[in-house]
Amino acid sequence: MLVLKFGGTSVGSVENMTRVKNIINDGEKKVVVLSAMSGTTNALVTISEFIKNGELEQAVLKIEVLHDSYKKTVSSLISNPFLVIEAKAYVNTIFSGLRALSNTPYSVLSYNKIVAQGELLSTFLFSRFLFQDHKKVALLPALDFMRIDDNNEPDMAYIKQNLNRMLNEVADADIYITQGFICLDTEERISNLQRGGSDYTATIIGAAIGAQEVQIWTDIDGFHNNDPRFVEKTKAISNLSFDEAAELAYFGAKVLHPQTVMPVRELNIPVRLKNTLSPDSFGTLITNQIHGEGIKAIAAKDGITAIKIKSARMLQAYGFLKKVFEIFETYQTSIDMVTTSEIAVSLTIDNDTHLEAIVEALKKVAHVEVDDFMSIVCLVGNNIIYHQDTPQLFQILQDVNVRMIAYGGSNNNISLLVNTSDKQETLRKLQRYVFENSDRLVFS
Ligand code: ADP
Ligand code: ASP
Numbered sequence: 001m002l003v004l005k006f007g008g009t010s011v012g013s014v015e016n017m018t019r020v021k022n023i024i025n026d027g028e029k030k031v032v033v034l035s036a037m038s039g040t041t042n043a044l045v046t047i048s049e050f051i052k053n054g055e056l057e058q059a060v061l062k063i064e065v066l067h068d069s070y071k072k073t074v075s076s077l078i079s080n081p082f083l084v085i086e087a088k089a090y091v092n093t094i095f096s097g098l099r100a101l102s103n104t105p106y107s108v109l110s111y112n113k114i115v116a117q118g119e120l121l122s123t124f125l126f127s128r129f130l131f132q133d134h135k136k137v138a139l140l141p142a143l144d145f146m147r148i149d150d151n152n153e154p155d156m157a158y159i160k161q162n163l164n165r166m167l168n169e170v171a172d173a174d175i176y177i178t179q180g181f182i183c184l185d186t187e188e189r190i191s192n193l194q195r196g197g198s199d200y201t202a203t204i205i206g207a208a209i210g211a212q213e214v215q216i217w218t219d220i221d222g223f224h225n226n227d228p229r230f231v232e233k234t235k236a237i238s239n240l241s242f243d244e245a246a247e248l249a250y251f252g253a254k255v256l257h258p259q260t261v262m263p264v265r266e267l268n269i270p271v272r273l274k275n276t277l278s279p280d281s282f283g284t285l286i287t288n289q290i291h292g293e294g295i296k297a298i299a300a301k302d303g304i305t306a307i308k309i310k311s312a313r314m315l316q317a318y319g320f321l322k323k324v325f326e327i328f329e330t331y332q333t334s335i336d337m338v339t340t341s342e343i344a345v346s347l348t349i350d351n352d353t354h355l356e357a358i359v360e361a362l363k364k365v366a367h368v369e370v371d372d373f374m375s376i377v378c379l380v381g382n383n384i385i386y387h388q389d390t391p392q393l394f395q396i397l398q399d400v401n402v403r404m405i406a407y408g409g410s411n412n413n414i415s416l417l418v419n420t421s422d423k424q425e426t427l428r429k430l431q432r433y434v435f436e437n438s439d440r441l442v443f444s
């Protein structure tokens with residue numbers, strides 16, 4: 001069986017939902033994972049912020065505007081009178097629930113409940129859209145099988161057991177629709193797989209059912225060699241290995257949620273990126289095969305904090321790094337980049353929830369400097385650190401304002417730390433030097 005995930009733009013209008021219908025309408029059995037319609041999750045996050053800040057009038061206003069847009073979607077998407085009544089009633093129930101949440105004291109649980117409504121809406125409406133001329137469609141509630149454990153990891157045994165049972169219960173269906181992004185936690189409370197998490201839902205499902213392939217259908221023709229939001233003339237890459245894709249997704253390529261390849265890598269289930277707006281384009285195929293040499297792609301991750309820890313006693317002392325890392329472990333904060341010298345260690349984190357406490361603890365053993373608004377720019381390609389052309393990178397870097405560099409931590413990745421204000425220029429310069437005027441994937 002295939003798993004196909006369609007993102008926000010793919011289900012963001014009646015026109016695009018019609019495209020999705022045409023893509024999945026081939027009579028083959030498949031699981032279809034849907035995101036919220038584009039803009040909805042952002043609107044829900046804003047509503048949640050208003051409620052959190054006690055700006056209830058603003059929250060209610062935003063809820064009304066969103067409700068109106070869904071009423072319009074129902075009218076233009078569905079024509080069967082019975083299904084229109086059913087869809088309108090569902091939409092009204094969701095928005096009554098949102099209004100009720102705006103009158104309850106705010107907690108993380110309120111946030112999780114509010115942001116979950118987008119996927120519930122899109123899947124309900126899309127299933128009714130298909131019901132109009134397609135009988136073999138089943139809507140599987142993700143909250144009946146998708147669960148994360150206390151470490152926010154998918155509870156694979158639970159998911160496998162429940163999802164396969166649910167698929168068997170409606171064995172005569174050929175299109176199983178479910179919500180991306182949302183899940184339950186160990187206490188059966190509503191939770192989610194973090195922003196962009198529908199990609200992750202798709203590969204978790206792919207692993208749970210032993211899918212032939214997981215397809216991520218989005219609004220671009222595959223994984224590009226640089227971030228198209230900041231750089232012109234980027235190109236789609238036809239093949240990536242799981243390792244390359246994992247590094248790029250982790251280091252900021254928005255087209256894939258950072259965890260996407262994790263569930264399927266070990267099982268060797270291919271992941272294919274496809275463009276809903278141009279289904280005939282090849283897209284990108286991610287497998288365990290290695291294709292090409294040199295730098296394949298560049299990505300950037302924002303929101304990075306750099307911490308420099310200096311200690312005269314680090315000189316020839318052992319155990320210093322252990323002490324430093326233990327502090328990060330205590331505060332469950334993972335480290336992305338690390339560089340060391342005789343008297344200092346610099347490292348980066350992307351989660352600054354416990355920054356203050358970490359700095360306090362570090363100050364007991366060393367002098368500490370913190371810089372925020374940093375970005376990691378990451379160059380990825382199979383074995384790039386051994387490639388004959390890679391040393392040229394150091395000439396290029398003379399022209400780029402680099403604060404820290406990690407080379408050799410993984411054979412496939414060279415990471416540069418830059419000020420976020422220099423990120424776009426860095427990406428553009430690297431694009432020019434690495435990919436342009438060259439038909440190879442390496443330096444010209
Ligand atoms: P979806 O809603 O389908 O999940 P996303 O907006 O999450 O779509 O991801 C697709 C977007 O990711 C693209 O439109 C593009 O702007 C952005 N993007 C960032 N980096 C890359 C990259 N390396 N390759 C392709 N797209 C990228
Ligand atoms: N709707 C969620 C978000 O916008 C999940 C997703 O689109 O993958 O983050």
Ligand code: MG
Binds near residue numbers: 196255256
């Ligand atoms: Mg996405």
